[in-house]
Amino acid sequence: MNELRVGLIGCGAIGKDHALRIQNKLQRARIVAVTDVVRESAEKVAQLCDCTVRDTATEIIADPEIDAVVVTAWDPAHKELVLECIEHQKFVFCEKPLATEAKGAEEIIRTEMQGGNRLVQVGFMRRYDKGYRQMKEIIDGGGIGAPLLVHCAHRNVASGKGVTEDFMITQTCIHEIDLTKWLVDDDYDSVRCLVGRTSKEAPDGLRDPQMALIRTKSGICIDVEIFLNARFGYDIQCQVVGERGTVNLPDPSYPPIRTEAMKGTQLCTDWSIRFIEAYDVELQEWIDNTIQGITAGPNSWDGYIAALTADLLIKSRDEGGAEIKLNTPERPVFYQN
Numbered sequence: 001m002n003e004l005r006v007g008l009i010g011c012g013a014i015g016k017d018h019a020l021r022i023q024n025k026l027q028r029a030r031i032v033a034v035t036d037v038v039r040e041s042a043e044k045v046a047q048l049c050d051c052t053v054r055d056t057a058t059e060i061i062a063d064p065e066i067d068a069v070v071v072t073a074w075d076p077a078h079k080e081l082v083l084e085c086i087e088h089q090k091f092v093f094c095e096k097p098l099a100t101e102a103k104g105a106e107e108i109i110r111t112e113m114q115g116g117n118r119l120v121q122v123g124f125m126r127r128y129d130k131g132y133r134q135m136k137e138i139i140d141g142g143g144i145g146a147p148l149l150v151h152c153a154h155r156n157v158a159s160g161k162g163v164t165e166d167f168m169i170t171q172t173c174i175h176e177i178d179l180t181k182w183l184v185d186d187d188y189d190s191v192r193c194l195v196g197r198t199s200k201e202a203p204d205g206l207r208d209p210q211m212a213l214i215r216t217k218s219g220i221c222i223d224v225e226i227f228l229n230a231r232f233g234y235d236i237q238c239q240v241v242g243e244r245g246t247v248n249l250p251d252p253s254y255p256p257i258r259t260e261a262m263k264g265t266q267l268c269t270d271w272s273i274r275f276i277e278a279y280d281v282e283l284q285e286w287i288d289n290t291i292q293g294i295t296a297g298p299n300s301w302d303g304y305i306a307a308l309t310a311d312l313l314i315k316s317r318d319e320g321g322a323e324i325k326l327n328t329p330e331r332p333v334f335y336q337n
């Protein structure tokens, strides 16, 4: 196969972004069909990509003329769409999260292992970000000594429509949940989730910010601020503190401005620009691996561990911030390397 024929399910914000990047920027793949439960959304993306609209996800997944599927539907739809791809033995790139609860991810793992082929990549694109990769290179090289602490902040300008307190963990914090264990190369041992004073900027009923606290098996302590109504910008921070120093995630570089006795730089306002290169690298690697018939990125097991960690963070939060142990099973050989 020289070119991957891709079907895309879910033509909203990131679905449109991914469709256009596959069609116009990336190599060795093209979007051949899209679908959305809101047909108008699919028609808009189909026009931009000069591809067809299918009435249902099944028409895309079952089409023998489509080699692989991209799932960019909203979170609760991921599990069933991924299961259907596995049942049709179709390679699938599923945007995070793999599932909104661990039990859904477990069903995906069982089905994928029963099918005998690893087919699923999960859209944890922070692992493909240049800044995080530079941090990991320094940490792995012993540049700051053994990691002791990790401080993260995941700040958005405003919470999207319908965002719930659980979504803050399963949809937003899920990035740091996947990323930090990859960054320090350690599994998680226990979690806590705290909620304190809520911002007046948060919509009624949404306690925002929340604070996730995670301890790894070697004792590294991780704190993640999740603040969806920060207002000042889309601000992603990460600092790893080691025995002999610290390393920070570099801010995106913008030209410094001096004006009216002030100096500073602009800030990003959303994810699509902040991580635009990471999405490109992530999806180009997915395309090239899928053409070779392999998966090499974050897989269903990574999606499961993230979902399990999120489940227990929510449980801790709802039980007043109690510390809860994660008794995660060993990664099956099927999901190693």
Ligand SMILES: NC(=O)C1=CN([C@@H]2O[C@H](COP(=O)(O)OP(=O)(O)OC[C@H]3O[C@@H](n4cnc5c(N)ncnc54)[C@H](O)[C@@H]3O)[C@@H](O)[C@H]2O)C=CC1
Binding pocket: 009, 010, 011, 012, 013, 014, 015, 035, 036, 037, 038, 041, 057, 072, 073, 074, 075, 077, 095, 096, 097, 123, 124, 125, 171, 271
């Ligand atoms: N990796 C990242 O940084 C980001 C990941 N995402 C993830 O991507 C997914 C989509 O997010 P957004 O584009 O922001 O949402 P969105 O709400 O803009 O788009 C979702 C689209 O999926 C459609 N849809 C929902 N259920 C469907 C189904 N069963 N079949 C077909 N279409 C369906 C909706 O009609 C909507 O058009 C979410 O899972 C989100 O977590 C979103 C933003 C950034």
Ligand SMILES: O=C1[C@H](O)[C@H](O)[C@@H](O)[C@H](O)[C@H]1O
Binding pocket: 156, 171, 172, 175, 271
């Ligand atoms: O994946 C994402 C983005 O990275 C944003 O930071 C989150 O706030 C958003 O909810 C989520 O879908």
